Amino acid sequence: MTTTTTETTPVGGPTGPVLSATGVTMRFGGLTAVRSVDLEVHPGEIVGLIGPNGAGKTTFFNCLTGLYVPTEGTVAYQGTVLPPKPHLVTQAGIARTFQNIRLFANMTVLENVLVGRHTRTKEGLWSALLRGPGFKKAERASEERAMELLEFTGLAAKRDHLARNLPYGEQRKLEIARALASDPGLLLLDEPTAGMNPQETRATEELVFAIRDQGTAVLVIEHDMRFIFNLCDRVAVLVQGEKLVEGSSEVVQGDERVVAAYLGTPFEGAPGAEEVAEVEAAEAHAGAAAGAAAAAGAEAPSTTARTEDDQ
Amino acid sequence: MIRMTTTHGTAPVLPLPPAAARAATAAGAAATLASTFLAWTWTDDFPGDLTVTGYPGGLQVLTLVGALLTALFAAAGYGFKGLRWLTPAGTTAPVLWLALGTLGTTWYTITAISVQLGGLANLEPGGWAAGLASLATLLATLGLPADRATEEEKPTGWQRFTGSLAATAARPAQALPSWAEILVIAASFGIGLYVFTYGIDTEYGELFIGYLILVGFAFGALHRAGLIGRLTALTAKHRNVTLAAAFAAAVCFPFTQTNDQYTSVATNILIFATVALGLNVVVGLAGLLDLGYVAFLGVGAYAAALVSGSSDSTIGVQFPFWAAVLTGAAVSLIFGVLIGAPTLRLRGDYLAIVTLGFGEIFRITMNNLNGSTGPDVTNGSAGIPNVPDLNLFGFDFGIEHTILGVPVGRFGNYYLLMLVVTAVVVLVFRRAGESRIGRAWVAIREDETAATAMGINAFRLKLLAFALGAALAGLAGTVQAHVTYTVTPEQYQFAGPVPPNSAFLLAAVILGGMGTLSGPIVGAALLYLIPAKMQFMADYQLFLFGIALILLMRFRPEGLIADRRKQLEFHETGQLDVPEQRLPEAAAGVGTAKAEA
Structure with missing residues (x-):
């Protein structure tokens, strides 16, 4: 990698968070897509943001990057509160990619x-x-x-x-x-491996690590659980617009509420712990299988409306 | 590159032995050529005097040129040593196109004679001979094997025909020394100037139509032969030389004219083209659909007229020309910002509607600032007449000067002045387009949301494009005020029979090719010349214009001159985008040929 000459911009304090979102809330009319979410990203960190479809991940991203003006709450980059204008956010040092690729074709x-x-x-x-x-x-x-x-x-x-x-x-x-x-201090990736095959996914993983090693913090949305748990130092789970858990991979993986959010809660007299264990084993075995389960899970538990379109 | 063996895929439309077909083509072309020396009709009532035997005149000259080119390219197809450079790509397709062009011109002439003089009886044997000879040439050409094999299993006759019209990729060009390449560019612009001057100087509509038919098909032929591709590659390599050559050729134009009649046409074309180029910044680069652009030309013209010292100006001042130019451009710029600031927050269709409205508001306001329905500024519909001629450094633009032994009249003077303005606009367009700002404009055009996410202040840059476009139009307006003597509101309509108006400006940009430098200039020249030369069909002008636009958008949506991006956008072919590093000529040839297909 020819990264030796690359000098990135972060100038903030060595300990302060690159990004700190506090109480970000986004309402569309009567619908609350994101409810009072706090999130911090520290320098040199890779943070994952997961959640079922329609959980408000992309909406949260759009709030962070100024595409949406959050109804409540603030977003600060290296301690400075950002104005909700996309070009000013980028200028400050947050760059992003889009879920549905938006290149200048x-x-x-x-x-x-x-x-x-x-x-x-x-x-x-x-x-x-x-x-x-x-x-x-x-x-x-x-x-x-x-x-x-x-x-x-x-x-x-x-x-x-x-x-x-x-x-x-x-x-x-x-x-x-x-x-x-744009020499960002923080890079936001919105489903960077969507539609990729396992090799490509692994290559992307390498790329994200390399970006982190250059000194750019990364916040990534992804449905591929294997990708997320391999990559991230910390994972936050967003369900129905609210942050459910935040912590290391192990903490999140072991949290029952997360499993429930993805797969639904067991009903009375339903398949017991054995099946759950089976499912978890299957998840651990195949990343692809996990993706499929996530897709299935998305239909089951929630009717949170609001498709994840960033327009 | 003769394929003597006829394979299944390249089978000709008419089953003739290739050698016989070639011989017949050459013979047909020679016969057509000879027929132009005969009398085609008995009376000189038909313009151009086609009655003289032994001396081709008027439309006969066009047939002569067509036949000559057909013979030349047929000979090149034979593989004559000195002529192979003529056909780096196809050999049959250019001949076919030229034969079609010759046939079209000749038969158009015959039809025009018959219609105008009342019956086929007015044709002399020479006319019949020309008609038959050109038809024979075409039929013989149809017997030549196609350049490119068809993909169809069993092609129908029509598929074979359209297949014959297409050509293969050009073979890689031999490297020429750089002075030779520059010479080729200069020679091409010399020929271009001659052809263009011939078109402007056509004295009657029939000749102009014949000219258009021949030039259109000849251009197609050169394209299929791969020469246009070669030239494009050369001009891309020597861009500054090309611009200089184009400018020099344009400067030469008034010196080819004996009186002011056609120089005035050329001056108006230049004004039109310059404004179209300004609009191209707004529409072509930044992607903002502006339907009221002519208003900025009007603002510049009104500003210049008011400070020109005209006796009817309500402001009794006379600025020197440089100050008037700056005033015109500055006032236009201010209007651009004033109109842009509230409207540019809208996207797409909404912006188009609002700019359309502002264009009309300008015209109506100028009408009403007449002292009775508003303050007296512009004399209302009477406009500001008696704009005096310019006088720069003692050079009076109003009178005829003899420069280098050639008389250059009033319009010639203004033509040269306007050319300087055009050069400025060309420079601005090119330099702005190839910079950080230009890239940001294109990015906004492509995807505004993504552009803002890349840190581009979309509103500010759109406003900049709008203001720059307005200032360029205002610049042209300042000269226009002096050229036309009078500035009236009715010159600046949304649509009207005489360009420039907003609709024609937009049409020139789209017809010529959005985002390119030469596109709007070519488009403007065509859109001005065609109505001006075909006044005898005035009633059908807009009708024909509409049909032409529909056909163009159907068959060449990227415009006459397309940039690489647009070509790729409208013609989905995977191979086009091979980077042009190793074989620039060949790749360009592929690009253009494919795009045509």
């Missing part, structure tokens, strides 16, 4: 990453029109940094391809590269 791979550099460059219209030495220098520096990121994500060979023509897995990677281009 008709721009090239390199251009996509260069757009990600927007907040870290200053050249305005006059500079572009006059083309002084400063402009050329800045363009060259941007391109160098972009190429560095493309090499980091393994896309350097495809720099001149249109984003729309990349295979699915590489589009996901490009989205991460584009987000990293």
